[in-house]
Amino acid sequence: MQVLKFGGTSVANAENIRKVVSIVTAAKQKDKTIVVVSALGGVTDLLLSASSLAAEGDDSYKEKLAVVEQRHLEAVKQLIPVAQQSQLLSLVKKSCNELEDICSGIYLLRELTTRSKDRIASYGEWLSSRIIAETILSNGVEVAWKDSRELIITNSNYTAAEVDFTATAEKVRQYFSSSEAGLFLLPGFISADKKGITTTLGRGGSDYTAAILAACVDAVNLEIWTDVSGMMTADPRLTANARIIPRISYQEAMELSHFGAKVIYPPTIQPVMNKRIPVWIKNTFAPQDEGTLIEAAASKTGNIVRGISSINNIALLSLEGSGMIGIPGFSKRLFEALSNERINVILITQSSSEHSICVAVDSSAAALAKQVVDAAFANEITLQKVEPLTIENELSVAALVGENMKSHPGISGRMFSAMGKNGVNIRAIAQGSSEKNISAVISTKDVRKAINVLHEEFFETTYKQVNLFIAGTGNVGAKLLGQLQKQLGFLQQQMKLQVRLVGVSNSRKMLLKEEGINLEKWKGELENGESASLESFVEGIISRNLRNSIFVDVTANDKVAAVYDKLLQKSISVVACNKIAASSAYEQYKRLKDLANEFNCQFLFETNVGAALPIIGTLNDLLRSGDRVNRIDAVLSGTLNFVFNNYDGSRPFAEVVKQAQDEGYTEPDPRLDLSGTDVMRKIMILAREAGEKIEMNEISNESFMPESCMQGSVADFYAAMAKEEKHFKALFDNAAKAGCKLKFVATFNNGKAAVGLQHIDPAHNLYHLYGKDNIVLFYTERYPEQPMVVKGAGAGAEVTASGVFADIIRASR
Numbered sequence: 001m002q003v004l005k006f007g008g009t010s011v012a013n014a015e016n017i018r019k020v021v022s023i024v025t026a027a028k029q030k031d032k033t034i035v036v037v038s039a040l041g042g043v044t045d046l047l048l049s050a051s052s053l054a055a056e057g058d059d060s061y062k063e064k065l066a067v068v069e070q071r072h073l074e075a076v077k078q079l080i081p082v083a084q085q086s087q088l089l090s091l092v093k094k095s096c097n098e099l100e101d102i103c104s105g106i107y108l109l110r111e112l113t114t115r116s117k118d119r120i121a122s123y124g125e126w127l128s129s130r131i132i133a134e135t136i137l138s139n140g141v142e143v144a145w146k147d148s149r150e151l152i153i154t155n156s157n158y159t160a161a162e163v164d165f166t167a168t169a170e171k172v173r174q175y176f177s178s179s180e181a182g183l184f185l186l187p188g189f190i191s192a193d194k195k196g197i198t199t200t201l202g203r204g205g206s207d208y209t210a211a212i213l214a215a216c217v218d219a220v221n222l223e224i225w226t227d228v229s230g231m232m233t234a235d236p237r238l239t240a241n242a243r244i245i246p247r248i249s250y251q252e253a254m255e256l257s258h259f260g261a262k263v264i265y266p267p268t269i270q271p272v273m274n275k276r277i278p279v280w281i282k283n284t285f286a287p288q289d290e291g292t293l294i295e296a297a298a299s300k301t302g303n304i305v306r307g308i309s310s311i312n313n314i315a316l317l318s319l320e321g322s323g324m325i326g327i328p329g330f331s332k333r334l335f336e337a338l339s340n341e342r343i344n345v346i347l348i349t350q351s352s353s354e355h356s357i358c359v360a361v362d363s364s365a366a367a368l369a370k371q372v373v374d375a376a377f378a379n380e381i382t383l384q385k386v387e388p389l390t391i392e393n394e395l396s397v398a399a400l401v402g403e404n405m406k407s408h409p410g411i412s413g414r415m416f417s418a419m420g421k422n423g424v425n426i427r428a429i430a431q432g433s434s435e436k437n438i439s440a441v442i443s444t445k446d447v448r449k450a451i452n453v454l455h456e457e458f459f460e461t462t463y464k465q466v467n468l469f470i471a472g473t474g475n476v477g478a479k480l481l482g483q484l485q486k487q488l489g490f491l492q493q494q495m496k497l498q499v500r501l502v503g504v505s506n507s508r509k510m511l512l513k514e515e516g517i518n519l520e521k522w523k524g525e526l527e528n529g530e531s532a533s534l535e536s537f538v539e540g541i542i543s544r545n546l547r548n549s550i551f552v553d554v555t556a557n558d559k560v561a562a563v564y565d566k567l568l569q570k571s572i573s574v575v576a577c578n579k580i581a582a583s584s585a586y587e588q589y590k591r592l593k594d595l596a597n598e599f600n601c602q603f604l605f606e607t608n609v610g611a612a613l614p615i616i617g618t619l620n621d622l623l624r625s626g627d628r629v630n631r632i633d634a635v636l637s638g639t640l641n642f643v644f645n646n647y648d649g650s651r652p653f654a655e656v657v658k659q660a661q662d663e664g665y666t667e668p669d670p671r672l673d674l675s676g677t678d679v680m681r682k683i684m685i686l687a688r689e690a691g692e693k694i695e696m697n698e699i700s701n702e703s704f705m706p707e708s709c710m711q712g713s714v715a716d717f718y719a720a721m722a723k724e725e726k727h728f729k730a731l732f733d734n735a736a737k738a739g740c741k742l743k744f745v746a747t748f749n750n751g752k753a754a755v756g757l758q759h760i761d762p763a764h765n766l767y768h769l770y771g772k773d774n775i776v777l778f779y780t781e782r783y784p785e786q787p788m789v790v791k792g793a794g795a796g797a798e799v800t801a802s803g804v805f806a807d808i809i810r811a812s813r
C-alpha cells in the first residue's frame, strides 16, 4: 500500500487536477494506493474569510461563497463529460447551499464558534475530493471515495484537533482491509470527534491525514505531491543556486521545515517517522523529477550540511545583570513568565559567565514578553540586580542543518568566518549538543547575503560570485573593463570565480544593475545611465548588501578616495590605483588598513607604486618573513624615465612630455609627474609599508622644474615648458658631458625619504632602464649588499589595468 497526497496548488484548477489524475492512474499500476487531497488552492482561505465576514455582519461573505461555488462548478464542467455532470453539479450546488445557510446563521447570530469554523472549512476538502474522485471514475479508473471523518477520530479541540490514534488505527485498518478496491480517495484535513461532529487537524492538515493513514496501514511509502521538486538546499527566492536535496533524514527535514522550508509541516511527519516509512517530496508539475526522499537515517553521502534556512521577524530578548551570577532559578522564572503567556521561544543562549540570558521570540510577542518579564523581575530590577529586559528587533535566524555536522569539526568555524568576511554581524549563536543545527541571529537586512554566502561556502564547489563596483572609466578604467570582459570565462572555468560588474561610474554617469552589466556593452549602457552622484553610487553599493563586493577606484579623485572608509566599514573590499588615500595623512592610511583588518576585507593598492610590478607585494613578503628594510633606491616615475630616455634636445622637452601623456604614462594632471609629487607619494607609500610613520612634508624634493612651469593650468604648463627649453637642454648636456643619464631617483634611508634628479653613470644599478621602466632596489638585512630588485614597465594603462585586475583577484580570494 502506498499513500499519495496532493496539496492545494496541485488541485487548484481543472488543468492541474488532470495532472493529478494521470499521476494517480500511473501509481495505481504499481501498488494499492490511497490518495489524499487538499481543497482547491485558495478555497480554504475563501471559506474562512466568508465565515469571519458573516460573523462581523458583513454580507460580502456571499461574494466569497459565490467564488467558491463558481470554482467548483467550473472544475466539474471542465473535468467531467457533459453527460455525467448533472449529479455532481447538483452535489456542488447542494453543498454550497448548505454553506450559504450556515453562514447566514452566523451572519444573523454574529457568532462564529471554532466548531462552525471547522464545519465551514471542511467543505473545501470534501468538495475537491468528490470532484477528483468523479474525474478519475470518468477516466475509466475504479476508485473508492471515503469521507475521512469516518476514519480519523479526534477530540473536540476544534480547528486543531488531536487524533485518537487507537480509535483511528482500528477504523482505518478495518476499512482498508475489508475493501477490495485498488485505489482510494479521501479528503485531507478533516476529521470527526467521537460524536461524529466535524473537526479539522490544523496547520499542515492534509499532510497529517496522509501520514496518519500511511502509518495505520503500514504503507511502503508516503508521497507528498506539491509544486516544487523537493526540499532545497536553501530558499530559491534568496539563492538562485539553491538545488534539490536528493535524500534527507526526518530530523533534518523537520529542522529545515521549522526554519521556513515550507514543504512539510514538522508535526505531520511524526506518524510516519515512528514507523520509519519513507516520505517522497514530488512535483505534480514535473513528475519526472527525482524529488527528495525523507528517510530515517541521515545519508552519509553528499554534503555534510544538508540545507541552509532562515526565519525572519525575530526579536532578541536579553536579560542581564550581575545579580544573576551563581543564583539558580533565574532562567526558570524567565521561561515561566514567557510560557505563562504562551510566548514561543525560538532560540536560547546563555553565556557561561551567567551574566546574561538571551532568547529569540517572534517579534509580534516582544512587547508582551517585555511586560511580563519585567513584571516577573520587578524586585530585582528595583534592587538593580538585573536590568530591565532589552529587546532588539528586525532580526532573523540563519541556520545550517545537517545530522552529519556532529562528526565534522570546523563547520561552525567556516560558517562564522564566511559570514564575518562579508560583514554579517552575528548577534547570538545557538547549537545544541546534537549538532544538527547551528543557528545565528543576524540582522534581517543581512539575511539574503548570509544565505548566499553560506550556500557558496557549503554547496557551491562550482564557483564563487564576486560583485564589482568600478569608479573611473578613463585610460586605465576602460582597459580594465576590456580585460575583465576577455577573462570572464577563464575566471569562471579555471579559478571558479564568477565575476559580475554590478556598478560602474565616471564623473558624468553611473549605472547600477544587480543582475550584472554586460561587459561587452558597458559603454553604451553607462551613457544611458543616470547622472553620476558619488553619494548615490556608494549608497547603491551598500544598500545592495551583496556578498563578496569589491569597490575599484580607477580615478585620480580625492572625493572617491574619501569613500573607502565607509565601504570598508561595511566589509566591502577596496582596490585602488588612485594613490590619494594611501598617500594622504599617515593616520588616514593607517585607519584604512586597520578598517580592512577589523571588517575582514581587503584594502589593496599594489598599482600605487610601479603599476603592475610586484613591488608592494614583494616588500610585504620580505617583512612578513621577518626581514627588515635598511634602504630603498628606486626610479618610480614611468613618465620621467620615459621623458629622460627620449629627450636629447633634438625635439622640444614639452613635446616629449606630451608624448608621455598621450601614451598614457602620466597622471591625469601631468604636473604631478613632472613636479616629482607622484614619486614622493610612491616612496612614501613604500616607506609606510616598510613600517615608517612618514608624511609628505618630511620628504625632500629637489625639483628640476622651473617655477614658471608650475603656475596656472595644464595648457600654461606646456606653454611654459616650451619657453624653458634651454633649461631642459642644459640639464641633458651636463649629464651627457659627465657620461651620465638623467634619472629621477627616490631613496629611503634611515627613516628619511628624498626624491630628485640625478646623474647616473653606466656602472650604476639604475643606469640600464629603458622606456617607461621603473626599478626598486630593496636593501634589507637579508639582502645587505646585492639588493632584491624589481624592474619593468612602471606605467601605462594596459599594465596598470592588469595590476588592478590582479588586486581584484586577490581581494576575491
Ligand SMILES: NC(=O)C1=CN([C@@H]2O[C@H](COP(=O)(O)OP(=O)(O)OC[C@H]3O[C@@H](n4cnc5c(N)ncnc54)[C@H](OP(=O)(O)O)[C@@H]3O)[C@@H](O)[C@H]2O)C=CC1
Residues within 6 Å of the ligand: 471, 472, 473, 474, 475, 476, 477, 505, 506, 507, 508, 509, 532, 534, 554, 555, 556, 557, 559, 560, 577, 578, 579, 607, 608, 610, 611, 638, 664, 665, 666, 667, 668, 794, 795, 796, 797, 800
Ligand atoms: N597611467 C598609469 O600608468 C597609472 C595610473 N595610475 C592611476 O590610475 C588612475 C586613473 O588614471 P587614468 O585612467 O589615466 O585617468 P583618467 O583621467 O583617464 O580617468 C579618470 C576617470 O575617473 C573618472 N572620475 C573622475 N572623478 C570621478 C568621480 N567623482 N566619480 C567617478 N568617476 C570619476 C573620470 O570620469 P570622466 O570619464 O567622466 O572624466 C575618468 O573616467 C589615477 O589615479 C592614476 O594615478 C596608477 C598607476 C599607473
Ligand SMILES: N[C@@H](CC=O)C(=O)O
Residues within 6 Å of the ligand: 607, 608, 609, 610, 611, 636, 637, 638, 639, 640, 665, 666, 667, 673, 678, 794, 795, 796
Ligand atoms: N604617472 C605615473 C603612472 C604610475 O603611477 C608614472 O608616470 O609613473
